[in-house]
Amino acid sequence: MNGSTFESLAIAAFRRLWIAGHLYFLAIFAQMIARGALAKDLEGSNAALGAVTLAFGLTGLIATPLGGVAADRFAKRSMLLVSTGLLLISSLWIALAVQLEFISFWMLVIASAIQSAGFSCLSPARMAFTAELVGPDRLANGVVLTQISMNVNRVAGPVLAGVFLSVPVLGIGGIYWASSAIIAVGGLLFLKLPPGLPRSNATHSSATRDLLDGVRYGYTQWPLPLLLATSTLALVFGFPYVVFLPSVSEDLFGAGDTGFAWLSTIGAVGGLGASLFIAGRSEGSVAWKIQNLSVIGFGLGVAATGLAPTFATAMVVMLLLGAATAAFQSMNATLILGGSEAAYHGRMQSLLQLGFNLFGIAALPIGICADKFGLRETLVAMGVVVTLVGAASIIVRNANINLDGVQRQSPE
Structure with a gap:
């Protein structure tokens, strides 16, 4: 990589956005390991693993297009904070349930759905905010930095989870507590971002028409x-x-x-x-x-x-x-x-x-x-x-x- 690879990080607001995103990627990939292990421990079947992922997928199927529309119609900082709140709720709930030993499989399914809703809204808002903060000349660089962050955490998240799982006193519950703290820090960084207000004409067009037009174009x-x-x-x-x-x-x-x-x-x-x-x-x-x-x-x-x-x-x-x-x-x-x-x-x-x-x-x-x-x-x-x-x-x-x-x- 050359020196220009990290040029967008010179922009203070984007740097905060990138660091906060890096943190939530770390939390999400660590929780993927914990969620699979917990589902296996609770139910002991491959269908149970599929059911947890089904809850994530069904929720995302509805929330993803809605999240994209919301990112264009509301202040992006507000969308990021709401989404982070959903991620934090889903993480803290399971952490408490494991810690106090009242965890049930249905809780894991619902938490998976809440996390999916948060992720489906956070991703489009973050990408739209990236374009706004870095501008058209640095957009490709901002996107590349986001992908690097995600790929790094595909390694770091499972490693963090593996360390916790290998220490009995920490275990699955420790992963959820640590993830909750990481998400909270990311939320504090989001608070320091500019509002990211939508364009003045953002609510004048039909969201349904734009969505259908995109599907038509894509196919x-x-x-x-x-x-x-x-x-x-x-x-x-x-x-x-x-x-x-x-x-x-x-x-x-x-x-x-x-x-x-x-x-x-x-x-x-x-x-x-x-x-x-x-x-x-x-x-x-x-x-x-x-x-x-x-x-x-x-x-x-x-x-x-x-x-x-x-x-x-x-x-x-x-x-x-x-x-x-x-x-x-x-x-x-x-x-x-x-x-x-x-x-x-x-x-x-x-x-x-x-x-x-x-x-x-x-x-x-x-x-x-x-x-x-x-x-x-x-x-x-x-x-x-x-x-x-x-x-x-x-x-x-x-x-x-x-x-x-x-x-x-x-x-x-």
Whole structure:
């Protein structure tokens, strides 16, 4: 990286926003580990893991588009504070329930839904605030810094959770207490931001019309339909593997919560390494090659997780799977932004985020299949489907290129 990588941090307001966002990313990724471990401890089934993720996904499916509209119609600082409050409530509630030993599974489901609502509103407000604070000339830099923060915390969050899980006196409850404190500090930083008032004409247009226009644009302007469909299908059928990592660790290898944390951590390390490697390699045909290879690698990695004979083998697979997943997600988002008009970037990001919500919904039926047919068999089937999605995406794009070439060569 060169010196200009961090130029946006010279802006004091953006620096506060970035640090606060860095803190909530740390808390969220640590809680992902704790939530999976707690659901497994309380219910002991893959369906339970899927149910918690289902609550997150269903809530986000509704809250994400509403959060995007709210970010354009209300003061952004207020949106950030309200969202942070929701995240803090969901975290403190579980921390108290674990500490006082009255925790129940239904509490975890509701807390997951509250966290999803907070995250769905916070993300679009934070991205809109980033654009406002850094300006158009530094917008790309601000977005890159946000992605770096997220990838760093995909490592740091599981590591923090792993440390707490390995110390009995801290455990799952300690993760939620620490996350609550981290979120509270982030909220104090948000208080020092400027109001981020909406444009004077923000409430004059129809939010429903803008939303529908974005959907129409995303699914009619080539190659956006292919990119969005590939992302959605790959996430729905492949990404639930992260929900089942507690079962992979405990049921397949007897490694328990600590093994779960290490699987998550090594996957995050692979993701961070891939993100750093592909930085600056997102132009033209190279970007498409990386996406095509990574989505195939994503599918093969999920299948290989189901076939891994030992925990050590699973760790190696998880490193490569984490790299492929991060490369696919990063390059898919880059291609979508590069292939769309600036006026539609926010709505295209919303469509991408909805793919994550749909994966949460799919986790429950896939979890039921894992309980009925076996976790290994389900992971292999998931990986095969994602691999076929990747292969279909490559075939469709090549066919479109060939068709376009024929049309260009045809006489008038």
